[in-house]
Amino acid sequence: MKEKFNNQPLRGMADRFPPDMREEYYIINKIRDISKNYVYEEYETPLLEPMEIYAAKSSAELITEQSFTFTSKGGDELILRPELTPSLARMISRKSQEMKKPIRWFSVPTCYRYERPQRGRARSFKQINFDILGEISLLEEIEIFNISVDIFTSFGAISDQFQIYYNNRRLIDAIFKFILKIPNNLYWKVYKALDKSDKMEDEEYQKYLMDTFNDNKLVKNILQLNEINDIENLPYDNIPNEFYNSQGYKEIKQLQKLLKETNLEEYCTFSAGVVRGLDYYTGTVYEVYDMGEENRRAIFGGGRYDDLLTLFSNEQISGIGFGMGLLSFKLFLRTYNLIPENVKELDYSNIIYVTTFNEKLAPLSIKLSQKLRNMGFECLIDYSCGKLGNQISKANELNCKAVVIIGPKEQEGNSVTIKNLLTNTQETPKLKNLNRKILEDILEK
C-alpha cells in the first residue's frame, strides 16, 4: 500500500472550513461596512514583492528573520508580504499625480510571517488596512482614530475593554534631544528597546536593556518613559523651553484638544512608551490595547509616515493608517463574547429543499429548481432518489424553509407539491402558473 501524505496544513498555516469562513465574514463584513461609511476604496497589492522594497523601510528583524523570503527561478530576491505599507507606497507612487487627495484606501490582505506560531499569531494571517494619504492635518489622525474606535464599538465593545495608546515620534525625539540628552545615533536603538517592553517579562526586559546600552541612567530613563501617561506632568526637572516649542509637543497638545472636541477622549490615552516597531513612522503612532487585567496586550497599531514614497519617487506624500491582524482582533472579540454563537452555522431558513422522486423523475425536479433559482430562491437538491419521507426528514433537520416534490401524481397533473415546513401546510399549484408571488404566498403563510 502506498504511503499516505500528512493531511495537516503546513505549520502556522490554517485550513479554513466553512464555519471558520462564516465567522470571518461576520467580522470582515462589519468592517467593510465601516470602510463604506468613511468612503475608503478597496485595493489589492501583489502577495509577492521584491524583497528590497520591504528591506528598505520595515524593520530589519522583520525582513531577515520573520519573513518568507526566497530566490525566484529568475534569480530575484522575493518576499511574501509580511505587511502592506511598502506595497501601498509603491502603488500610490504609480498614480498619485492623477488621484484626488486625500486618498482613502482600504485593503484586506493575507500576509505571511515566518515566526513561531502562538496564540494570536500565525504564519499566514489576514489583515485589515485603512490609510488616508495626501494631506498633513491632525484631522486625519482623528479620522483614523475614529475608524479604529468604530471597529470596536460596532461589535459592542466599550472603552473599559479597549484603549488607543497614542504617542508621537517627534515628541519622543524632542524628549530625547531636549530633556534626556540622548545622542542622535542612539534614537533608533531606544525605539527598538521601547517597542520590546511589551514582549518581555519585567526582569528579562531590564536585563536586555542593560545588555544593550550598558548605561544605568539611560536604562532608568527608558523604563520611566514606559510609565508616562500625562504630558502635562512629565517627571523631569528643568524642562527647557525648546521642548515646549517643538513640533512634537505641539502636535500632541493639538491632538489631545481635537480628541476632546470630537468625543474620542474616552477611548484614548497618551503613552510616552508607544513607538511601534516599524521604521517608517515619523509622527503620530498608536497601539490599541485590550484593557483586561488578565489579558492586557496590544491588538494592533498604526501611525503617520511622511517619507514612504521617497523610496520610489521624489514626491512627498504624508499619510496615516493602520494594519489590524484579524486573528488578534478575533481573540479580543471572543474574550468579551462579542461574536454571536450562531455565526458559524449555515442558515438554511431561506433554503428550499428539492426532493427527487426517482431517477426517471429527477430531471423534472432539476428543471423546477432552475425555475425557482431564476425567481431568486436558494435551492438544495437531494439527488438520493431515496424514500420521500427520509428526504423530508432531512429538510426538517436542517430547518429549511420548504420542501418541493415532483412525483408521479404531480407529473401527471403538471404540478408541484410545495410544503411549508414552518406551518406544515402544503399546496400543489400547476407548474405553468408558478411565479414568485404564488410561491411567496405559500411560503409566507
Add this chain to the structure above:
Amino acid sequence: MKEKFNNQPLRGMADRFPPDMREEYYIINKIRDISKNYVYEEYETPLLEPMEIYAAKSSAELITEQSFTFTSKGGDELILRPELTPSLARMISRKSQEMKKPIRWFSVPTCYRYERPQRGRARSFKQINFDILGEISLLEEIEIFNISVDIFTSFGAISDQFQIYYNNRRLIDAIFKFILKIPNNLYWKVYKALDKSDKMEDEEYQKYLMDTFNDNKLVKNILQLNEINDIENLPYDNIPNEFYNSQGYKEIKQLQKLLKETNLEEYCTFSAGVVRGLDYYTGTVYEVYDMGEENRRAIFGGGRYDDLLTLFSNEQISGIGFGMGLLSFKLFLRTYNLIPENVKELDYSNIIYVTTFNEKLAPLSIKLSQKLRNMGFECLIDYSCGKLGNQISKANELNCKAVVIIGPKEQEGNSVTIKNLLTNTQETPKLKNLNRKILEDILEK
C-alpha cells in the same frame, strides 16, 4: 540622491487599484450569489502547501516548470498553490467522516504559476472553484454544468457565445482499448498530446505528434479524435460490442439524456478531443469555450475525480468540480460587452459631503458626521477648511447626494445646514432634533 526603486509590480503580478477592484467585485459578487443559490459553502486553503501533494496528482509539467516552488528556512519543499484541488482533497480528508454528503464547496483562491505572462494569463490570478463531493451520480454532473451555464447567462451571455465541450476519460479509454488498440502504457502520453492540440498551430501540432509518437497511424487517430463531435457516428469500422458495453460509453449516453431532459443541451457539445491537462480526472471532463470565430479558446474546465482522497486516506470519495480563472472569464465578458461601463467608477450618489468651515469649527463637523454615520449614512469629510464655495463645488463634481455645513451661524443656532444637491434645496434643522427621518425627508425631496 538615493537611487529610487522601480515602482512596478513584479512581472506577471498585478497592482489592483480601486477601479479594478470594483470591476472584480461586480463579477465575483454575481458568482457568489450563484454559490448561495446552489448552497455551496465557502472555504479557504493555505496559499503555501508541501510541494509533494501537488506533485503527486497535478501534471508534472505544471509543478516542475510552471509553479512557484522554493525551499523553506526549515528545509521543506514548498509550493505556492498553482490550483486548488489537491488542497481541497487534503481538507476534505481531514473532516469527511463528520460532514454531510454531498459536500458542496466554493472558493475564490489566488493561485500562482510561473509562466510567461500573456493575454488572459498572469503569474498571479484569482480562480473561482465549485466542487460537489460524496455521491457518484451523473445528476451531480448536471449540477456542475448548470452552475457553469448560470455563471455565463447571469451576465447575459447566450449559447452562441459559449459552449461546454464535454467528454469522459472512461470513454476515451474505451476508444483506446477497444477501437484504436492503443497500448495501455501510452494512454497518458496521448492524453497530454490531446490536451496540447489547442495550444499549438496545426502544423506545429502535427510535427509535435510525429516527434512524440513516431507512428503515422497513431498520429492520424489522435488528429481524428479532435474532430469527433457525435458519439452516434464514430468514424470507425467494426466497433466491437465491448465498446458499447463499457462504462464510459454508458455514462456519456446517460449524461446526454440528462442534458436534454434538463434543458442544458443547448449549451453543451460532446467532443472526443477534450481530456484536460490534470492527472487526477477519472470520468467526465469538460472545457467551456468562447465560440467567437476570431477568439475561439478554452475559458476554463473541470471534471470528475474518483481517487483524489487516496493521497491522504483510504477513504474513497468521488467528486466533480471546476476552477475558473477570473482573468480569462473577464476577457470573455469584455469581448461581448457584458460588463457595464460604469462598474469601475465609485458611486457617490448616496454619500453626504461634510464640509469644514475652519479649523476651530471642524470638530463640530466631525461630531456631526459621527452622528450621520450612526444613522447609517456614508460621509466624506473635506478637511481642507477652504472656501465653502469650493467645497460645495467638489461635492457637486462628485455627484454626492448632499452637502452639510456647520459655520458660525449654525454654531450659534446649534443647527446644521443640509443642502440636497439634486434638488438644490436646503434646510437648517436643530442638531438635537436631527434623526434619520428628518434627514431622509430633506434628502428625498
